[in-house]
Amino acid sequence: MSTDLVAQGLDQLTTDLDGTLFLPGDPEWDNVRRPWHLAVDQRPTAVVTALSTRDIVATIRAAAELGLRVAPQATGHNAAPLGDLAGTLLLRTSALRSVHIDAEARIARVDAGAQWMDVTGAAAKHGLAALAGSAPDVGVVGYTLGGGLSWLGRSLGLAANSVTAIEVVTGDGRLRRVDAAHDPELFxxxxxxxxxxxxxxxxxxxxxPITDIYAGVLFFPLERAEEVLRAWHSWLPSVPDEVTSVGRILRFPPLPVLPPHLSGQSYVAVEAACQLPVAQADELLAPLRALGPALDTFAVIPVTDLGLLHMDPDGPVPCHGDGMLLHDLSPAGVVSFVRSAHEALLSLELRHLGGALAPGRATGGGAVDSLDATFALFAAGFTPDAASGAAVRSAVTAVQYRMLPWSTGGSYLNFTERRRPGADLFGTGTYERLRQVKAAFDPGDVVRANHPVEA
Structure with a gap:
């Protein structure tokens, strides 16, 4: 379609919106197009900031008529695989953050732009907890569509398995409510x-019904990384499903916003959340504490404070990261992991999976109802300039190459920040079924995702 006709169509869309349409050159352009990952340079045709479901419907219908695409985005976590968004309307849903808790039914209903910080506090008022992400400012919808790996995952499974209904505008501009009985393939x-x-x-x-949890971090000097992570790895077979833990190598930048024990410091750490009585959890943790941590932060905390446990950045940052799924590691695998921790990386972690996250544990689940792996690896670093960006990308690639002997060949969608073929992400059979759903509900490929399924 000609540039003039597209411009006329966008002018018409502007009159149909409760929200606002922004074009390149508008005073707020750089703010509204910016994702959480500040190193990603999104350059869409236009940006729509939605204030209603009506705005979402109007945007999709206009895009289809104008030969454009729509990329929905609440926070812009994991934005890198989207590319520069040429020929695309960036649909910002970040203003739609309403949360309703049905305490009797133990159900949360959240709008498109809700973040986990909006949900956890609202649920806690009723003595309830959600399968929230490790960072409070992650968007609930994107996290859940990607599976959703929480601190409660080994006992309660992926967040996607707890979804009971979804309201969604498909590529034809139709608003649908889908569940197990209505459009079950789309659900x-x-x-x-x-x-x-x-x-x-x-x-x-x-x-x-969870209100409090015993959780914390054991910090050790970085030079003890191999010793500590080998001990943690040996400890894992004794851990029940009620315990989710992470083995992690951390290098904190010297920032005044960080507490003194973190700013400019480097550690090997074991993080854990234990849905156990304190005495039982302490007995379980005793072998790790016997190693003599420099700092032990374990305490009974409100479940809402789990969002602080992983120490994720407080707000948007320039960064790059990527992950992979691993089989169980041999002792040599632990050594390779430690030795791949390049100084350019802020964080290199192994999240222990299994339990309710393992295949066969979920019933009536969706396209991804489990993770067939023992660990989810994720490596990341800050990229405030071109030189650091190149160093971090190289370091992340080196980690993945070094850990290939233990790779499952699969990926956890929310830890995958580079483009990968759909069959690699989902497996051939699941991907072909996803393609059939895409062809049925968005044959024109109007809706653009960071990890796309082709019609």
Missing amino acids: WALRGGGGSFGVVTALEFRLY
């Missing part, structure tokens, strides 16, 4: 298959 695809099938306007999911 299946959205739970773990990513955002290729429509723009989610509301998500409903189960909550759990």
Whole structure:
């Protein structure tokens, strides 16, 4: 379509919106197009900041008529695989953050732009907890469509398995409410298959009667990384499903916003959340504490404070990261992991999986209802300039290359920040079924996702 006709169509869209349409050159352009990952340079045709479901419907219909695409985005975590967004309307849903808790039914209903910080506090007022991400400012919808790996995952499974209903605008501009009985194939695809099938306007999911949890971090000097992580790895077979833990190598930059024990310091750390009585958890942790941590932060905390446990950045940052799924490691694998921790990396972690995250544990799940792996690896670093960006990308690639002998060949969608073929992400059979759903509900490929499923 000609540039003039597109411009006329966007002018018409502006009059149909409760929100605002921004074009290149507008005073707020750089702010509204910027994702959470500040190193990603998004250059869409236009940006729509939605204030209603009506705005989402109007944007999709206009894009289809104008030969454009729509990329929904609440926070812009994991934005890198989207590319520069040429020929695309960036649909910002960040203003749509309403949360409703049905305490009796133990169900949360959240709008498209809700972040986990909006949900956890609201649920806690009723003595309930959600399967929230490790960072409070992660968008609920994107996290859940990608599977959703929480601190409660080994006992309660992926967050996508707790979804009970989804309201979504598909590529034809139709608002649908899908669940196990209504458009079940679309409901299946959205739970773990990513955002290729429509723009989610509301998500409903189960909550759990958890108020407090015993959680914390054991910090050790970085030079003890091999010793500590080998001990942690040996400790894992004794751990029940009620315990989720992470082995991690951390290098904190010298920033005044960080507490003194973190700013400019480097550690090997074991983080854990234990849904156990304190005495039982302490007995379980005793072998790790016997190593003599420099700092032990374990305490009974409100479940809402789990969002602080992983020490993720507080707000948008320039960064790059990527992950992979691993089989169980041999002792040599632990050594390779430690030796791959290049100084350019802020964080290199292994998240212990299994338990309710393992295949066969979920019933009635979606496209991704489990993770067939023992660990999820993620490596990341800050990239404030071109030189650091190159160093971090090289370091992340080196980690993945070094850990290939233990790779499952699969990926966890939310830890995958580089483009990968769909069959590699989902497996051939699941990907072909996802393609059929895409062809049925968005044959024109109007909706653009960071990890796309082709029609």
